[in-house]
Amino acid sequence: MEFKNPQEELERFRSRIAVAGGFVLFCFMLLFARFLWLQVVQHNYYQTRAEDNRISLVPIVPNRGLIVDRNGAVLARNYSAYTLEITPSRAGDLERTIDGLAAIIEIEAKDRRRFKKLMDESKSFETLPIRTRLSDEEVAKFIAHRYRFPGVEIKARLFRQYPGGTFASHILGYIGRITDRDLEKIEAREEEANYRGTDHFGKTGLELRYEFDLHGVSGHEQVEVDAGGRAVRTLAHTPPIAGNQLTLTIDAELQRIAEHAFGDRKGSLVAIEPASGGILAMVSVPNYDPNMFVDGIDTQNWRELNESPDKPMVNRALNGAYPPGSTFKPFMALAALELGKRRPEQAISDPGFFNFGGHHFRDDKKGGHGMVDMYKSIVHSCDTYYYMLANDMGIDNISSFMGRLGLGSRTGIDIDGESEGVLPSQEWKKKRFRKPEQQKWYAGETISIGIGQGYNAYTPIQLAQATAIVANNGVMFRPHLVKYVTDTRTGDKRLIEPEPLRDLRLKPEHVEVIKNAMVGVNKEGTGARAFAGAGYVSAGKTGTAQVFSYKGAEHKTETMVAHLRDHALFIAYAPADKPTIALAVLVENGGFGAQAAAPIARQVLDYYLLGKKPKAPALPDEAAVERDDE
Amino acid sequence: MNPGIGLANLRVWWHKLVAPLDGPLMLVAGLLLLVAIGIMASASPERINAQLINVAVALVVMRILAQIPPQRLMHLAVPIYVAGVLLLIAVALFGDVSKGARRWLNLGFMRAQPSELMKIAMPLLLAWFFQQREAMPRLRDYAVAAILLLLPVALIARQPDLGTAILVLAAGFYVIFFAGLSWKIMIGMAVAAVAAAPLAWNLLHDYQRNRIITLFDPEKDPLGKGFHIIQSTIAIGSGGIFGKGWKSGTQAQLEFIPERHTDFIFAVYSEEFGLFGNLVLLALYALLIGRGLMIAANAATLFSRLLAGAVTMIFFTYAFVNMGMVAGILPVVGVPLPLVSYGGTALVTLFLGIGILMSIHGNRMLVQK
Numbered sequence: 001m002e003f004k005n006p007q008e009e010l011e012r013f014r015s016r017i018a019v020a021g022g023f024v025l026f027c028f029m030l031l032f033a034r035f036l037w038l039q040v041v042q043h044n045y046y047q048t049r050a051e052d053n054r055i056s057l058v059p060i061v062p063n064r065g066l067i068v069d070r071n072g073a074v075l076a077r078n079y080s081a082y083t084l085e086i087t088p089s090r091a092g093d094l095e096r097t098i099d100g101l102a103a104i105i106e107i108e109a110k111d112r113r114r115f116k117k118l119m120d121e122s123k124s125f126e127t128l129p130i131r132t133r134l135s136d137e138e139v140a141k142f143i144a145h146r147y148r149f150p151g152v153e154i155k156a157r158l159f160r161q162y163p164g165g166t167f168a169s170h171i172l173g174y175i176g177r178i179t180d181r182d183l184e185k186i187e188a189r190e191e192e193a194n195y196r197g198t199d200h201f202g203k204t205g206l207e208l209r210y211e212f213d214l215h216g217v218s219g220h221e222q223v224e225v226d227a228g229g230r231a232v233r234t235l236a237h238t239p240p241i242a243g244n245q246l247t248l249t250i251d252a253e254l255q256r257i258a259e260h261a262f263g264d265r266k267g268s269l270v271a272i273e274p275a276s277g278g279i280l281a282m283v284s285v286p287n288y289d290p291n292m293f294v295d296g297i298d299t300q301n302w303r304e305l306n307e308s309p310d311k312p313m314v315n316r317a318l319n320g321a322y323p324p325g326s327t328f329k330p331f332m333a334l335a336a337l338e339l340g341k342r343r344p345e346q347a348i349s350d351p352g353f354f355n356f357g358g359h360h361f362r363d364d365k366k367g368g369h370g371m372v373d374m375y376k377s378i379v380h381s382c383d384t385y386y387y388m389l390a391n392d393m394g395i396d397n398i399s400s401f402m403g404r405l406g407l408g409s410r411t412g413i414d415i416d417g418e419s420e421g422v423l424p425s426q427e428w429k430k431k432r433f434r435k436p437e438q439q440k441w442y443a444g445e446t447i448s449i450g451i452g453q454g455y456n457a458y459t460p461i462q463l464a465q466a467t468a469i470v471a472n473n474g475v476m477f478r479p480h481l482v483k484y485v486t487d488t489r490t491g492d493k494r495l496i497e498p499e500p501l502r503d504l505r506l507k508p509e510h511v512e513v514i515k516n517a518m519v520g521v522n523k524e525g526t527g528a529r530a531f532a533g534a535g536y537v538s539a540g541k542t543g544t545a546q547v548f549s550y551k552g553a554e555h556k557t558e559t560m561v562a563h564l565r566d567h568a569l570f571i572a573y574a575p576a577d578k579p580t581i582a583l584a585v586l587v588e589n590g591g592f593g594a595q596a597a598a599p600i601a602r603q604v605l606d607y608y609l610l611g612k613k614p615k616a617p618a619l620p621d622e623a624a625v626e627r628d629d630e
Numbered sequence: 631m632n633p634g635i636g637l638a639n640l641r642v643w644w645h646k647l648v649a650p651l652d653g654p655l656m657l658v659a660g661l662l663l664l665v666a667i668g669i670m671a672s673a674s675p676e677r678i679n680a681q682l683i684n685v686a687v688a689l690v691v692m693r694i695l696a697q698i699p700p701q702r703l704m705h706l707a708v709p710i711y712v713a714g715v716l717l718l719i720a721v722a723l724f725g726d727v728s729k730g731a732r733r734w735l736n737l738g739f740m741r742a743q744p745s746e747l748m749k750i751a752m753p754l755l756l757a758w759f760f761q762q763r764e765a766m767p768r769l770r771d772y773a774v775a776a777i778l779l780l781l782p783v784a785l786i787a788r789q790p791d792l793g794t795a796i797l798v799l800a801a802g803f804y805v806i807f808f809a810g811l812s813w814k815i816m817i818g819m820a821v822a823a824v825a826a827a828p829l830a831w832n833l834l835h836d837y838q839r840n841r842i843i844t845l846f847d848p849e850k851d852p853l854g855k856g857f858h859i860i861q862s863t864i865a866i867g868s869g870g871i872f873g874k875g876w877k878s879g880t881q882a883q884l885e886f887i888p889e890r891h892t893d894f895i896f897a898v899y900s901e902e903f904g905l906f907g908n909l910v911l912l913a914l915y916a917l918l919i920g921r922g923l924m925i926a927a928n929a930a931t932l933f934s935r936l937l938a939g940a941v942t943m944i945f946f947t948y949a950f951v952n953m954g955m956v957a958g959i960l961p962v963v964g965v966p967l968p969l970v971s972y973g974g975t976a977l978v979t980l981f982l983g984i985g986i987l988m989s990i991h992g993n994r995m996l997v998q999k
Contacts, residue, residue: 013926016810017808020808021919021920024943028915032912035866039869046866047868051880054881054886224884225884226884227884227886
């Protein structure tokens with residue numbers, strides 16, 4: 001049996017106490033060893049980790065460069081405004097969040113649609129604007145309720161603004177949020193670091209082409225942040241460098257007058273300074289308001305713009321390909337002289353048609369123009385003369401000469417996405433069609449080419465450039481919109497040099513014949529009525545192009561919808577002796593060139609040469625039709 | 631009569647007040663409270679006032695306990711234990727759920743957490759139990775003790791509240807250990823525990839398993855489960871030898887340390903005071919525990935010894951588990967840093983323990999003078 005031994009029991013207990021004490025010490029040593037490891041051995045590592053936690057590099061987006069016209073008028077600028085932004089990944093139930101916000105701040109259906117579109121285009125951790133341009137009162141209202149909306153915040157952002165609204169929209173283009181395709185471009189230029197805080201990128205026009213000039217250099221701020229990522233204080237600051245300024249060759253007032261001259265008609269006008277290639281005005285109407293794209297356009301407006309039969313999003317000056325109609329004749333005549341196919345005084349007899357293989361190619365004037373030499377063929381726009389000429393020259397001669405004038409190839413203007421147009425030749429037809437019977441060029445097809453019909457299709461800028469080449473006696477410049485780029489930091493101007501592409505080495509006496517005839521057009525020919533009483537001598541050529549489609553690869557004149565009127569064209573330069581401006585005008589479905597297009601050219605030239613401002617758009621001159629025999 | 635406004639009266643009154651208190655324990659606890667207030671001023675200054683009230687309440691509780699002789703405590707052991715177990719059962723049946731755990735019992739006028747009570751009730755009961763078998767306890771007695779211990783532990787672990795379960799289990803185990811459980815059995819049980827580990831793994835809740843997984847590889851889930859440990863080890867490591875200075879810890883001030891006024895307050899302290907500060911804190915706890923063990927060694931009865939020893943070791947368990955988890959060598963279980971972490975419940979429990987130690991110390995002579 002056991003018995004109680006208090007002393008022994010106490011000793012046993014005390015030894016257990018000693019063991020416990022030893023265990024405590026051992027455990028504390030263990031802790032101490034761990035502290036030694038963390039705080040002495042690994043100190044530097046954890047020091048760095050703590051700094052990484054604490055310090056964040058916040059990019060500061062630079063001010064985007066301004067775009068101004070040749071006289072300094074601002075066409076694109078920036079302004080700062082508050083936006084209400086949501087980070088979808090942090091906001092939880094988006095619908096409920098937006099409904100909640102709508103109870104405090106006005107959020108229209110349009111804003112919701114735009115937000116949805118932005119969400120589809122971006123990643124969920126990006127912050128996206130639900131409302132832009134908040135008033136101070138709205139900002140205050142939101143701040144009071146902010147705690148209820150995780151993932152929603154107010155930001156001060158710089159917005160791109162195009163003060164002219166729709167004005168010159170096809171030149172300026174617009175910016176929009178960066179997409180994956182834009183990112184590829186940024187990566188290709190190794191600009192990722194510079195774009196870290198940027199969320200917009202040029203999408204079209206100059207905004208796209210000169211994106212890397214306009215963007216500028218991002219600055220950054222070293223800030224101390226808390227665990228929630230909120231900045232607590234600034235440690236260092238490197239200011240951003242604003243983007244470079246673009247000064248255009250465009251004359252804003254001229255552009256305005258030209259756009260205005262179209263009224264509500266569709267069409268395009270391109271005016272070039274012949275001696276430099278600088279573009280003075282480039283119109284494509286109807287236009288659109290690029291401001292709609294800056295905050296992200298909503299689906300409804302986007303659809304309206306894209307599905308409108310008027311195609312406001314298409315830059316007709318660069319992407320519309322139109323048969324040149326009779327404006328082609330001066331170039332045909334020049335080709336004939338250069339190739340020795342005609343002498344200026346050589347006349348033909350015009351019975352009112354040209355017979356080819358039993359088919360009558362009709363002249364517009366019944367009974368014909370009688371005896372027609374080169375001068376008269378241009379001034380009165382005699383078709384028969386050019387049917388015969390085209391037939392004599394053959395398609396490949398025509399094609400190669402017109403190719404030298406830049407027709408049918410991109411001019412190289414400083415906007416992306418220019419179209420080539422169609423310069424038909426035997427070669428072209430072979431490539432264009434797949435069936436062997438369609439690949440063959442028929443001589444009959446050459447004949448309508450002679451009057452600027454048939455497969456021929458050129459962009460307005462190509463026509464303007466060809467006109468400028470004639471005005472400039474055969475020297476060809478690359479058309480450009482930007483005159484110089486100003487470095488915001490140094491003030492240095494980088495000139496976009498007039499770039500002579502080539503000298504066609506035309507015989508001066510040949511050019512003289514054509515120029516003389518074009519002066520005659522505006523003096524006593526088809527353009528005379530539009531230019532009656534002008535205080536300067538101008539040269540021009542009217543044109544009317546039949547509307548037909550290429551898609552079926554056939555002439556569809558038979559099936560063409562009757563109410564589709566012809567396109568009206570006009571090319572011109574002035575003053576005749578020392579041209580400072582050359583232009584091409586196209587009015588879609590405008591009817592006769594003399595009636596619809598020439599008055600527009602008159603308004604533009606009046607302003608450019610005389611400073612005369614028109615009061616009303618250049619309405620079609622109904623009376624001009626009677627005299628017009630294109 | 632002069633109703634106690636005279637200086638002499640005041641002195642008498644003060645003597646009466648402090649008589650049952652133990653100087654060394656009071657000093658160390660006071661220093662720890664100073665550390666607590668100091669670090670609270672850095673981690674969460676707006677809570678200082680609330681914590682001071684908690685301290686006042688806890689000190690009153692301590693003072694009351696210090697005056698209750700161990701014999702009276704012994705009489706209370708069984709009723710308290712039974713009440714505690716019944717309350718735990720009530721919690722399991724009708725308790726309020728908060729953060730996924732059923733820990734609180736709504737008593738109408740207040741919410742009580744019966745598991746907290748078990749931290750003291752457990753050693754109290756077991757000490758009473760072994761006192762009843764004053765002679766050399768038999769193996770059967772240990773088995774009964776183990777059942778008495780495991781019943782509430784199981785109830786608490788089921789809530790689930792792993793931190794408290796571990797503390798109660800430890801408190802009970804210390805009594806059994808001090809009562810003289812043979813080393814052979816302990817080693818045998820340790821071996822059995824290791825063998826049973828895979829089985830236990832299956833019984834753990836998912837969040838408990840995650841805590842263990844996270845412990846071994848916190849970087850696996852740096853923003854989720856591992857965030858606490860990663861950020862607290864960064865805080866400790868970046869503190870270096872002398873720390874970043876009071877109120878200058880970037881991890882703490884920029885809110886990278888979660889729960890920085892409660893369970894992770896040690897990370898704040900360690901970041902701002904460094905290895906040097908840690909050494910001071912370890913020394914204070916060592917002194918407190920040392921004093922407690924000394925009181926246990928000199929206690930008059932078996933009940934007092936066992937109770938004093940176990941209560942002292944509860945302090946150790948709190949301190950070691952908390953610092954170990956914050957430093958990333960133990961899993962994250964909800965155990966506060968004793969006397970330093972914000973919160974009234976743990977503070978009251980701990981000062982209750984100090985009060986018991988003081989009472990045992992005051993009654994160390996078998997015969998009162």
